Amino acid sequence: MDKFLKYPNEQIDDLLCDGLKIIQKQDSYKFAIDSVLLANFIKADKNDRVIDIGTGSGVIALLLSAKTDAKEIVGIEIVGEAFDRAVRNVKMNRLEERVKIVHGDLKEAVKIFGRESFSVVVTNPPYMMINEGKISPNPSIAVARHEVAATLEDVAKVSWQLLSFGGCFYMVYRTVRLVDVIYKMRSLGLEPKILRFIHPKAQAGPNLFLMMAKKGASGGIKILPPLVVYNSDGSYTDEIKQIYFGKRPEV
Template sequence: MEFLKGDERLDYLLAENLRIIQSPSVFSFSLDAVLLARFVHVPIQKGSLIDLCSGNGVIPLFLSLRTKGSIIGVEIQERLYDMAKRSIEYNQLENRIQMIHGDIKEIPKELGFGKFDVVTCNPPYFTTPTSEEINENEHLAIARHEILCTLEDAIKASSQLAKQGGKVAFVHRPGRFLDIMTLMRKYKLEPKKIQFVYPKQGKEANTLLIEAIKNGNPDLKILPPLIVYQDNNEYTSEIKEILYGK
């Protein structure tokens, strides 16, 4: 198929009538991206949305099912940007989703400050490793580690892009919770709702979902915990509904 290159494959986007290009050696989306796309509050009929650190475009594709607004995805890795662009073309969503190959630190200057109703970001989770620890696969190393952008870079850019009262939502690791809260307030993003995700009942949380409002008033809501797996290693009913619908 002309849409695919190398070891790429064309996967179904879970229960949705969409397909996405993935590659085991370059990038495949995780549950984190799905959870963020479902967690964030989006305007249904119109609005401007932007997703930073888009990878292969999974969050913009998911968001296109929840809103009729315009969506931009930003990805710094050319190979991943190309995969996302081809997925958008395959699904005939070019009139709804635009991909930009660029550095999120420069995007506010390029697109303009305070232009977006919603900003989402699934940034690299881990601080820059030593040369001995870094993944030999450059694509995976950049996606997972703060090599080309830090958490502060991502939060600062998100704040610059968001309108007054606009929503900014991140998915990250609970270990960075205080860093996220501190940086969000530094850049005038007031955390409004948080949800912790647990692999199983009785285990420690391994994922954090957080949504803030640009220059919002303090009023933080902690949502009920989200459990991914039952004891028999099957998805819980909540996760099944998120992944596959009712």
């Protein structure tokens, strides 16, 4: 597998799911648990065409190939080096027939793919606005963490345009912007239908949430039981262990 390594400081990590591997770079953005939790939250069947907007190195697209029966999974990424890694990750895992990676700006996705061309849109967008914290000089890290290349509004608008009527939008985001997300989703016709809060520990408040919204749906939202990441001793909870080993809990 070393033949797929291209740049200095790259390494191959185990995704602990159906034998999947991923190339990551030490001094670049590396995926975190939020991407894994999002991939496990998504439902897609053999009739679904899925797009991951802002796919980075393609971790969510790779996991969805194992966790769903989606007939096609597409990832779009603006940062050239991250796009290149995503392409190599697809090849390394021999998923070329099912997973496609496109180099482009997510704001141009409708021009690239066409309106209403997907039944499922997935995203783990940057959590921080431009005026929050220090922006990394590394383009991969900057785009992943801050709204440098796309804002929350851009993500919502493009997702609505890409989705077919009745299609589902899935995201993971930080709780401090929950109101912003619900407002923007509903104002565009993406009705929030499922919400699950992620707690670092049982005794701590949530810092992230998973949401599914549906295009053109009526009102009414289902709140799932909280997802707790760590036990009091710092070890992963049983549910997180199941998720990491590729077993999706029924909800």
